[in-house]
Amino acid sequence: MTTQVTIIGGGLAGTEAAWQIASRGIPVRLFEMRPTRGTEAHLTDRLAELVCSNSMGSTLPDRALGILKNEMLAMGSMVIQTAFEHALPAGSALAVSRDDFAQAITETIYGHPNIEVMRAEITAIPAGPTIVATGPLTSPDLTAQIQALTGQSYLYFYDAMAPIVTAESIDMSIAFRQSRYDRESDLGGDEGDYINCPLNKEEYEAFVHALLDAPKIELKAPDKELERYFEGCMPVEVLAGRGIQSLAFGPMRPIGLTDPRTGRRPYAVVQLRQDNIAATLYNMVGFQTNLRWGAQADVLRLIPGLQEAEFVRLGQMHRNTFINSPTLLNPTLQFRTRPDLFFAGQITGTEGYVGSTMGGLVAGINVGRLLTNQPLLELPPTSMMGALLHYITHAEPQNFQPMKANMGLLPDLRQRVRGKQQRYAAYAERAQTDHTAYLERMKFEPTVSAIKSPA
Ligand SMILES: Cc1cc2nc3c(=O)[nH]c(=O)nc-3n(C[C@H](O)[C@H](O)[C@H](O)COP(=O)(O)OP(=O)(O)OC[C@H]3O[C@@H](n4cnc5c(N)ncnc54)[C@H](O)[C@@H]3O)c2cc1C
Missing domain, CATH: 2.40.30.260 (Elongation Factor Tu (Ef-tu); domain 3)
Structure with a gap:
């Protein structure tokens, strides 16, 4: 029998991870505590609820969030695809109809034959392959457990x-x-x-x-x-x-x-x-x-x-609760001292809807690869996904703070390019080239065909 994966948290990262794993034929148990237990910000019992703004940032191919979304689409992100399917007019930003978006993801997850959704709060990290994706409002009991596991005082601030x-x-x-x-x-x-x-x-x-x-x-x-x-x-x-x-x-x-x-x-x-x-x-x-x-x-x-x-x-x-990822995680999102335990989403310090979803995408794919004996993905730091993962796992631990995708995370270009627009275009081109080449080298196939963003 194939090992079942436990995912804690049915938010943006948790649903993306669940879908990635389940679509690779591996059974998933997804625990979401709402509506049994609420958070300070969620209003509904839907999975993948957007708690504040309805914007997922730029769709422009030479902006940080545009690059990030395009890389995620190339890897078959269910959440980003769903966002584009429920887009509202918002200039060059991807804004979504929040209820329709969350409803669509809820139906996708409940409709997947390999996913079992459990409406319950988890208060201890279970044995076996697990992804913790409980977000910035992780319940206090689980927070205490994570604190005990990490052996550090827990980090948080306010948004x-x-x-x-x-x-x-x-x-x-x-x-x-x-x-x-x-x-x-x-x-x-x-x-x-x-x-x-x-x-x-x-x-x-x-x-x-x-x-x-x-x-x-x-x-x-x-x-x-x-x-x-x-x-x-x-x-x-x-x-x-x-x-x-x-x-x-x-x-x-x-x-x-x-x-x-x-x-x-x-x-x-x-x-x-x-x-x-x-x-x-x-x-x-x-x-x-x-x-x-x-x-x-x-x-x-x-x-x-x-x-x-x-x-x-x-x-x-x-x-806003997050772990000290630079001391605890590998860029694969594996917990360093327990390779079948992954963390994903805002709790790792990848700030924002798209960054959080990205963690779920990577953790989900990597759990699938771990269970099928394939090498785990560690994306190149010249790609936006890789840069963000590199940042959260290599930043200075003392002053570690959550980070949004931004152009400043990308390593310098080999040659100096004058003008911000030209420079951004060069970063974007390099990111796409390196990301594509890496996925080819790793023989990575998305489980859904990549769609193109409207930008
Ligand atoms: C109030 C608020 C406003 C924000 N506004 C924005 C914004 O405008 N734009 C933006 O880009 N980002 C925003 N963020 C940051 C971040 O992008 C979101 O929090 C995003 O939803 C994080 O995704 P996630 O999957 O990591 O966590 P979430 O989407 O929060 O998902 C975590 C899930 O885990 C569940 N859970 C928690 N503990 C347990 C447990 N013990 N057992 C079972 N389930 C549990 C929660 O109920 C939740 O459904 C905001 C965050 C907050 C809290």
Whole structure:
């Protein structure tokens, strides 16, 4: 009888891993604790629920997330394929209808004859081939077990999430649709994919002061930990505290936009991005916040166009749990002292939806190869997948923090290339060449035919 693989966590990494293993003919037991036990951020019992933004980042072939997604598609990523099948107009980004996306993955997993889904919390790591993919909100009991296994104090910090409003509650006599520089949507949108709420100087300054004065939710964590906010997901009120102009140069920057009422660039804008396929919900781009909920709605309603906003979700902060991968994992995602134990997803420090899914893809494929006596994949660091895996397994352990895919992870080019655009194109070309050559050399075959991204 073929050995069964246990996967703990039915999120992005866990479902991708389960599908990869099952599609190679190996039976999988996938444990997901929801709805028996919830997390601070998940709202449904669906597998692969997106807990915050509905964007999976750029589809451009010379951007970090574009390169990463293309490499994953070439390796047959079920999750990324499903995302493209449920894409919404979002300029050159891949935004998905979150409910349809999670529902489709849930059905794919439940429909697979080699996967058995168990709705239960796992509190101890089992024997036998196992993948831990319990994400940034790993349940406390399992967290304690992982801490005991790793023999280290557990690492965590805090992230924040953005509010979502109903489209019909946005005042479109003030707000206007436009993408920055009127960029056409790669996914077929014919008018601006974003809704922009314009602010003049007085409105902007009043808003920033209200943000700073509003009460915040106290977090039960040492100040030192809270100071380690993840730079890419900093709460707006923290950013605002860095100086009156910080937001106008950050998430509220008005560049590339013209207010049709004035014919001029607004002083600042709040951008909203479509969040579901019916276009009834919009999320506030870059507006993650930890203001108290009552006060939060009042402050956000100071934004012109959102005076009557109906919030279906308010912003909040959450725990972000991850292991010290540089001391614990190989680039194959194997636990160094137990080769049939793998970790995947955000818990390894691969930050973001796509990076987390990538871990599931690699761990799933590698478990399959381990059980069929094939050499495990260790992707070249010149590819985006390999670079991210290399980073989490070779970074300085003392200061290790989760990392998103980014161009800075790629090793320097052999020859100097002038101009950022040309340089990015050269990195992207090398990544694709090396990734393809490596997979050929390893005789790797995806279990589904690769699809092309629209970019
Ligand atoms: C609130 C929040 C907002 C985020 N916002 C974004 C964003 O906007 N964009 C972005 O790119 N990334 C975001 N991230 C980061 C990251 O991309 C997501 O958390 C992503 O879902 C991670 O994928 P994962 O598979 O590692 O974990 P998850 O998708 O969280 O999956 C882990 C699963 O394991 C289950 N689980 C946990 N413990 C147990 C247990 N003991 N037994 C059984 N099941 C268990 C959980 O219920 C969950 O379903 C956010 C994270 C959080 C927490």
